[in-house]
Amino acid sequence: MDIERKQAEHIEHFVKQASVxxxxxxxxxxxxxxxxxxxxxxAFTEILSVPNILELQGTEDSRYLDLLQMFAHGTxxxxxxxxxxxxxLMPDQVLKLKQLTMLTLAEANxxxxxxxxxxxxxxxxxRELEDFLIECMYVGILRGKLDQQRRLFEVQxxxxxxxxPGQLGNMIHTLSEWLGxxxxxxxxxxxxxxxxxxxxxxxxxxxxENVEMLEEAKNALSLKADMDFRGHGLFGEPGGMMDYxxxxxxxxxxxxx
Amino acid sequence: xxxxxxxxxxxxxxxxxxxxxxxxxxxxxxSQPPTNSPAPRVFGCVIGVQRARTVEIFNSFxxxxxxxxxxxxxxxxxxxxxxxxxxxxNFYILGWYSTGADxxxxxxxxxxALMDINENPVYVILNPLINHxxxxxxxxxxxxxxxxxxxxxxxxxxHSSYTIETVEAERISVDHVAHLKPSDGGSAATxxxxxxxxxxxxxxMLNSKIRVLHHYLNAMxxxxxxxENSLLRQVSSLLRRLPAIESEKFQDEFLMEYNDTxxxxxxxxxxxxxxxxxxxxxKINIASNAELHLESETVVNAQMAKGGALFxxxxxxxxxxxxxxxxxxxxxxxxTSGLPVGSSSEPQPNLVLFDPFLDLFVGGRxxxxxxxxxxxxxGDGANQTPDKSIFNRRQFLVSxxxxxxxxxxx
Numbered sequence: 001m002d003i004e005r006k007q008a009e010h011i012e013h014f015v016k017q018a019s020v021x022x023x024x025x026x027x028x029x030x031x032x033x034x035x036x037x038x039x040x041x042x043a044f045t046e047i048l049s050v051p052n053i054l055e056l057q058g059t060e061d062s063r064y065l066d067l068l069q070m071f072a073h074g075t076x077x078x079x080x081x082x083x084x085x086x087x088x089l090m091p092d093q094v095l096k097l098k099q100l101t102m103l104t105l106a107e108a109n110x111x112x113x114x115x116x117x118x119x120x121x122x123x124x125x126x127r128e129l130e131d132f133l134i135e136c137m138y139v140g141i142l143r144g145k146l147d148q149q150r151r152l153f154e155v156q157x158x159x160x161x162x163x164x165p166g167q168l169g170n171m172i173h174t175l176s177e178w179l180g181x182x183x184x185x186x187x188x189x190x191x192x193x194x195x196x197x198x199x200x201x202x203x204x205x206x207x208x209e210n211v212e213m214l215e216e217a218k219n220a221l222s223l224k225a226d227m228d229f230r231g232h233g234l235f236g237e238p239g240g241m242m243d244y245x246x247x248x249x250x251x252x253x254x255x256x257x
Numbered sequence: 258x259x260x261x262x263x264x265x266x267x268x269x270x271x272x273x274x275x276x277x278x279x280x281x282x283x284x285x286x287x288s289q290p291p292t293n294s295p296a297p298r299v300f301g302c303v304i305g306v307q308r309a310r311t312v313e314i315f316n317s318f319x320x321x322x323x324x325x326x327x328x329x330x331x332x333x334x335x336x337x338x339x340x341x342x343x344x345x346x347n348f349y350i351l352g353w354y355s356t357g358a359d360x361x362x363x364x365x366x367x368x369x370a371l372m373d374i375n376e377n378p379v380y381v382i383l384n385p386l387i388n389h390x391x392x393x394x395x396x397x398x399x400x401x402x403x404x405x406x407x408x409x410x411x412x413x414x415x416h417s418s419y420t421i422e423t424v425e426a427e428r429i430s431v432d433h434v435a436h437l438k439p440s441d442g443g444s445a446a447t448x449x450x451x452x453x454x455x456x457x458x459x460x461x462m463l464n465s466k467i468r469v470l471h472h473y474l475n476a477m478x479x480x481x482x483x484x485e486n487s488l489l490r491q492v493s494s495l496l497r498r499l500p501a502i503e504s505e506k507f508q509d510e511f512l513m514e515y516n517d518t519x520x521x522x523x524x525x526x527x528x529x530x531x532x533x534x535x536x537x538x539x540k541i542n543i544a545s546n547a548e549l550h551l552e553s554e555t556v557v558n559a560q561m562a563k564g565g566a567l568f569x570x571x572x573x574x575x576x577x578x579x580x581x582x583x584x585x586x587x588x589x590x591x592x593t594s595g596l597p598v599g600s601s602s603e604p605q606p607n608l609v610l611f612d613p614f615l616d617l618f619v620g621g622r623x624x625x626x627x628x629x630x631x632x633x634x635x636g637d638g639a640n641q642t643p644d645k646s647i648f649n650r651r652q653f654l655v656s657x658x659x660x661x662x663x664x665x666x667x
Contacts, residue, residue, distance in 0.1 A: 004487050011487075045486045107497055110504075158497060160490030167493065168478050174496045175471040182464045189457045193450045200446030 003042065003140045003159045010041045018050040025061045028052060032064045036071050037092035042100065042141060044072040045162040063087050072162040075101040077120060099136055106142065106158035114151040126151070267379065267398050267419035268313040271427045273303060273354070274396060276317045277383045281356045285385075298322070300329060300355045300367070303381055304341060304348040312379065313422065314351055316341075328370055329353070352379035358386065360399055360414045368401055369412070377401070380414060394421075 014035050021027050035047055047053060048068055056065040067086050070079055076098050079086065089097065098121050105112055105120060114126060123129045126148070133153060136142040143157035280299045288297055300322045305314040318337055321330035338350060353371055355364065360382060371378045377400065384395035399414035406413070423431070470492065476482045477489075 004491055008487065043486065043490060107493075110497075156498070158494055160492070160494035160497075162486065163489050163493065168474065168489070171489075171493060171496055172471065172474050172478060174499065175467060175474060175492075178496075178499060179464065179467050179471055182460055182467065186457060186460055186464065189453050189460070193453045193457075196446045196449045196453070 003040075006040050006140070007043050010038060011043060011046050014041075014047050015050055018047060018052055021052065025056060028056060029061050029064045032068050033090075033093075036067065036096060037090060039092070039096075040139065042096075042103070042159060043162055044068055048072055048162075071097065071100060073164055075104050075120070076122065077101070080122075098132070099139070099141060100161060102133075102136055103141060103158055103161045106155045107161070110155050112153045112155065114153070117153065264310060265400070265417070266311050267417055268311060268422040269381075269396065269398070269419045270305075270313075270315050271421065271423055271431050273314055273317045273381070274383065274394065275430075277301065277354050277356065277381070278385070280319050281383070281385050298355055298357050300353065302334060302337070302350055303352050303354050303379065304345070305351045306347055307349065307351060312351060314379070314381070315348060316345070317354060320353070329367055331370075350374050350378075352381065354381040354383065356383050356385050358384050365401075365412060365414075368414075372401075379417070 014031060018028065018031050021031070032047075032053070035041055035044065053065065053068065056062055063086055070082075070086065071093075074097075079089075079097060101120055102117075105117070114129060117133075118124070118126075118129055121129070121132065123132065130146060130148070133142065133144075133146060137144070141159040142155065144153055144155040146153055277299075280301060284297055284299050299319065301317050301319040303314050303317045305312065305316065307313070318341065320337070321333050323330060341348060350371070352375065353367060360380065364380065368378060368380055380399040380401070382397050382399065384397075386395070388395065396419075398417045398419050400417050401412045402415050403410055404413050405411075473482070474489075474492065477484060
């Protein structure tokens with residue numbers, strides 16, 4: 001949001017200038033032209049709302065008012081289609097309008113293909129386009145990644161343009177959805193925490209049961225072994241054990257061979 | 258105690274708090290008996306910088322307290338002060354600290370004693386008793402003021418507010434200490450719970466901030482607050498950054514990592530199972546061999562040799578399959594043919610590797626036991642075969658055939 005801070009002074013300056021001058025349309029026109037060519041100024045709503053400027057409506061210089069509105073809300077292609085009704089633009093203004101066009105495009109998509117950009121901005125080659133994008137990034141209105149191989153521009157941050165009347169409703173709607181999502185996320189996290197706790201409880205119980213079963217089995221077997229031992233006597237067991245050991249070592253040796 | 262009216266703002270660094278608590282802990286643990294309550298009070302000096310109306314307390318050091326004279330050791334203090342002056346030439350003695358619940362009358366003596374170094378010393382108290390209900394730090398800062406009580410002008414302590422100011426190094430260490438608890442927790446569940454709780458509180462903060470914005474915009478729309486365009490522009494640019502997690506690339510990487518973790522845990526559990534199985538079969542072998550009568554040692558040896566060879570083949574097969582899985586999995590990353598992106602989170606294709614693997618392992622080992630039991634049956638009819646019904650011979654011959662086929666085809 002540094003761009004807002006940088007703009008704040010300029011906005012104030014122009015608003016003051018515009019409110020001071022009265023009854024002199026040509027100087028108001030000059031102010032408009034100055035504002036639209038200023039390199040760091042991208043917000044025009046405040047200037048638009050100065051009553052002196054609004055008075056231009058209906059006079060012969062209303063074209064400049066339309067121009068100001070165009071800079072506030074419109075794009076380069078809109079300008080081109082209405083070029084006859086609007087005054088000629090100086091190179092600075094052309095650049096600024098194109099930058100504002102970028103902002104509008106960034107509003108719609110986060111990933112902008114080079115072809116679309118070149119079409120919208122009337123730029124012929126990729127080199128020019130990339131230079132233009134890098135310029136925008138230096139000014140501070142855009143932040144993103146240029147992917148030349150896939151011919152994309154990924155937008156990470158784009159400064160806000162002036163609001164159209166209907167946009168506020170959309171913004172509130174988006175915000176409330178965001179709120180809803182984060183609320184449900186919080187609930188999900190809490191449930192996960194409870195789940196983890198309950199699973200660890202179950203696990204502990206399971207282990208406990210296993211240990212108990214093992215103890216029982218051991219006790220039962222030791223009883224049974226005692227009985228067997230007394231029943232069968234020394235029936236071949238020592239011999240069996242000896243043979244088993246021989247067999248074990250021999251078995252281990254063979255796989256090597 | 259009344260609140261301070263001197264108008265000084267205090268800034269406290271976490272280093273001071275850590276020093277005081279460390280001093281207190283050391284003394285408490287070294288004193289005998291260690292369960293003695295109440296813990297002895299510790300004293301020390303705080304140093305820092307005073308610029309105009311801001312008092313910033315950076316560091317502290319300990320001082321010897323002489324209970325008999327109820328004063329601090331002066332020479333020690335001066336020596337320490339000299340040493341600290343060499344290292345930190347900008348820092349002055351701003352006051353002193355002690356531990357305890359509240360300021361006491363005897364503290365005023367010490368306070369007055371320090372007044373010749375600094376005309377208005379500050380008194381920092383740390384309450385070492387941990388109170389879980391209290392959310393704030395148990396640190397209070399007092400200043401002294403001359404008040405007229407009962408006609409006698411007296412110095413009393415007055416409470417002052419302070420803020421915590423951190424340097425980057427302090428922030429890192431405090432962060433580290435705050436995150437230290439989960440490793441103590443022990444079981445995986447408590448660690449998970451601790452981690453999730455951290456995330457929960459972070460998202461809760463985000464949630465409350467979004468709520469504030471939402472409320473503000475609503476009010477603006479209804480007209481209660483005049484439009485503030487700069488703010489609206491910022492909010493619109495912020496909202497344009499959403500959704501942040503929905504992109505396809507994110508889904509791809511997320512699912513890959515998820516599959517990786519699932520597979521690794523499956524493999525680990527699996528190796529564990531096979532080693533347990535190994536132990537079990539060994540025990541069964543011992544148990545069954547103990548009842549065998551030696552008929553022909555060579556026959557038995559040959560059978561055991563075959564079993565051993567089979568084991569080797571199985572081990573070899575298992576390690577080859579593991580390698581295949583490892584290499585193949587790497588390839589699957591690029592082609593993304595093996596990973597079902599977005600549809601399910603179960604690593605379906607790779608599971609196929611492990612199932613016949615399991616059959617082989619179980620089948621192979623059990624075959625040896627079956628061989629042993631076969632010997633037992635043909636050898637000495639009088640020998641009672643214990644409950645070997647689970648080792649049904651026909652089943653094993655069938656599974657043995659399938660196992661050998663699989664080994665041939667792999």
